[in-house]
Amino acid sequence: MGPAAFAEVLTSVGRHWRPLCYHAPMISRDDRIGGELPAGSVMAAMSGGVDSSVCALLLQRAGCDVRGATMVLHGDVAAGAGGAAAWSEGAVCGSSRDVEDARAVCRHLGIPHDAFDLRDRFDAAVVRPFCEAYLTGRTPNPCIDCNRYLKFEALQQRRRELGLRYVATGHYARRRWDEVSGRWQLLRAADVAKDQSYVLYHLTQDTLAHMLFPLGDLTKNEVRALARDHGFTTADKPESQDICFVPDGDYAGFIEGWCRVRDCEGAVSRASLMRGIEGGLKAAPTETRLAGMGENPKAALAEAGLAIASAADAFAPGEIVDHAGRVLGQHAGLIHYTVGQRKGIGVAAREPLYVLGKDNTANRLVVGFRDELESRGVVARDVNLIGGDALGGPRRVRVKTHYRQRPVDATVEQTGPDELTVVFAEPQRAAAPGQAVVVYDGELVIGGGTAARSF
RNA sequence: UGGGGUAUCGUCCAACGGCAGGACUCUGGUUUUUGGUACCAGCUACCUAGGUUCGAAUCCUAGUACCCCAG
Numbered sequence: 001m002g003p004a005a006f007a008e009v010l011t012s013v014g015r016h017w018r019p020l021c022y023h024a025p026m027i028s029r030d031d032r033i034g035g036e037l038p039a040g041s042v043m044a045a046m047s048g049g050v051d052s053s054v055c056a057l058l059l060q061r062a063g064c065d066v067r068g069a070t071m072v073l074h075g076d077v078a079a080g081a082g083g084a085a086a087w088s089e090g091a092v093c094g095s096s097r098d099v100e101d102a103r104a105v106c107r108h109l110g111i112p113h114d115a116f117d118l119r120d121r122f123d124a125a126v127v128r129p130f131c132e133a134y135l136t137g138r139t140p141n142p143c144i145d146c147n148r149y150l151k152f153e154a155l156q157q158r159r160r161e162l163g164l165r166y167v168a169t170g171h172y173a174r175r176r177w178d179e180v181s182g183r184w185q186l187l188r189a190a191d192v193a194k195d196q197s198y199v200l201y202h203l204t205q206d207t208l209a210h211m212l213f214p215l216g217d218l219t220k221n222e223v224r225a226l227a228r229d230h231g232f233t234t235a236d237k238p239e240s241q242d243i244c245f246v247p248d249g250d251y252a253g254f255i256e257g258w259c260r261v262r263d264c265e266g267a268v269s270r271a272s273l274m275r276g277i278e279g280g281l282k283a284a285p286t287e288t289r290l291a292g293m294g295e296n297p298k299a300a301l302a303e304a305g306l307a308i309a310s311a312a313d314a315f316a317p318g319e320i321v322d323h324a325g326r327v328l329g330q331h332a333g334l335i336h337y338t339v340g341q342r343k344g345i346g347v348a349a350r351e352p353l354y355v356l357g358k359d360n361t362a363n364r365l366v367v368g369f370r371d372e373l374e375s376r377g378v379v380a381r382d383v384n385l386i387g388g389d390a391l392g393g394p395r396r397v398r399v400k401t402h403y404r405q406r407p408v409d410a411t412v413e414q415t416g417p418d419e420l421t422v423v424f425a426e427p428q429r430a431a432a433p434g435q436a437v438v439v440y441d442g443e444l445v446i447g448g449g450t451a452a453r454s455f
Numbered sequence: 456u457g458g459g460g461u462a463u464c465g466u467c468c469a470a471c472g473g474c475a476g477g478a479c480u481c482u483g484g485u486u487u488u489u490g491g492u493a494c495c496a497g498c499u500a501c502c503u504a505g506g507u508u509c510g511a512a513u514c515c516u517a518g519u520a521c522c523c524c525a526g
Contacts (some may be wrong), residue, residue, distance in 0.1 A: 348466040348479040
């Protein structure tokens with residue numbers, strides 16, 4: 001079916017076109033490529049969840065040559081005889097359960113399925129930067145890194161190796177070829193409630209050219225209905241939540257354990273942590289360097305108001321103070337807190353108290369009332385602009401500093417080769433350093449970066 | 456040590472002599488591919504001992520503790 005015929009089908013079925021997708025080849029209209037429907041071989045990234053299952057289904061129905069691919073991201077290999085490997089159980093992304101679910105869906109669809117062991121890559125590109133960010137007082141978003149370095153970079157590499165044309169994922173987002181600029185664009189999903197473009201701001205032209213987002217025009221309910229209609233075992237899996245490699249939610253405990261594992265003596269000492277952090281900085285591939293740290297991590301840390309030495313005290317109790325320095329209580333270690341946090345401070349006041357900032361040097365937690373948390377803007381580093389060009393002078397945009405936040409009016413200006421400065425139209429609750437700042441122009445994702453500081 | 460004042464959830468405050476309420480904290484839940492936020496729900500208290508009264512957090516007496524003035 002050529003694009004003209006495809007458009008005709010859409011027109012002819014009119015308002016009832018959606019149900020047709022249950023029975024006919026139907027994928028997002030925005031997945032046409034240069035006016036053509038996607039043709040050729042596609043690697044469908046399958047997490048074992050409902051979205052990626054339906055993603056594979058839609059590709060197959062569109063007539064693509066599909067093969068499923070699942071990344072094994074974590075899980076221990078049992079020390080069995082003969083090196084027999086057994087993935088650990090667990091309903092978390094990239095676990096054995098998910099690999100099995102993805103494989104079952106592929107069997108159901110009659111398509112090949114590959115499982116890639118990317119645990120080392122996951123550790124290096126996601127887990128280590130996650131721990132190091134928290135240890136230096138920032139609040140990382142590991143899902144962003146996982147998307148960037150695993151779901152896109154690593155899978156694209158496998159795609160090239162296998163000689164396939166596309167990688168498709170179950171993200172709720174859309175891409176579009178822009179004739180005017182001659183470039184690919186990333187757009188928000190049709191289902192605003194499920195839009196996931198926020199975690200994709202780092203996509204490049206090269207990657208977008210080889211990406212498909214078959215779910216971009218569907219709603220979650222439609223996706224689940226499709227999965228049920230096809231009897232997928234993944235149809236009623238719950239939405240993913242929490243950090244996949246910290247299923248119990250105790251990220252501080254996880255990081256402490258991570259530090260211990262890295263230190264043979266088993267002690268979380270200042271010296272061992274410093275060794276770990278500095279070693280990590282040296283050994284990490286360039287793309288997994290501490291965000292925005294550049295060539296000289298220590299200088300960069302100092303510039304950011306962080307001291308490497310103090311990072312070792314991330315677990316040490318200290319004082320809770322207000323903006324005037326009055327001591328209000330004791331904190332349990334700065335690693336347990338993040339800017340904007342309300343719960344867990346443990347100090348009773350006239351109104352709720354929120355974390356305003358973390359003073360790593362003095363090991364003090366600065367708290368205040370809600371209105372004190374508001375900021376005029378935010379500076380983002382480690383910038384990616386999907387269009388490729390520099391942004392230049394102030395530009396009216398909309399900005400998200402959290403996955404679920406509705407975009408807010410702002411102006412953005414390129415204030416450095418790798419720096420954006422966002423000024424909100426109305427003061428916003430401050431974003432924690434380390435969080436993603438994503439810039440939109442209507443439905444279009446312009447790009448984004450990592451929050452360095454609010455002002 | 457003299458004079459005055461105050462004692463109520465973990466914290467800060469309410470409650471004509473008539474079922475002790477709220478805010479904050481805390482706990483649980485909902486929402487959510489990050490941390491958080493937001494929303495909903497829940498737990499916990501009348502300083503001690505007497506007295507007055509049908510009935511006391513409330514009034515009276517004593518004790519205890521703390522605070523403020525005088526030292």
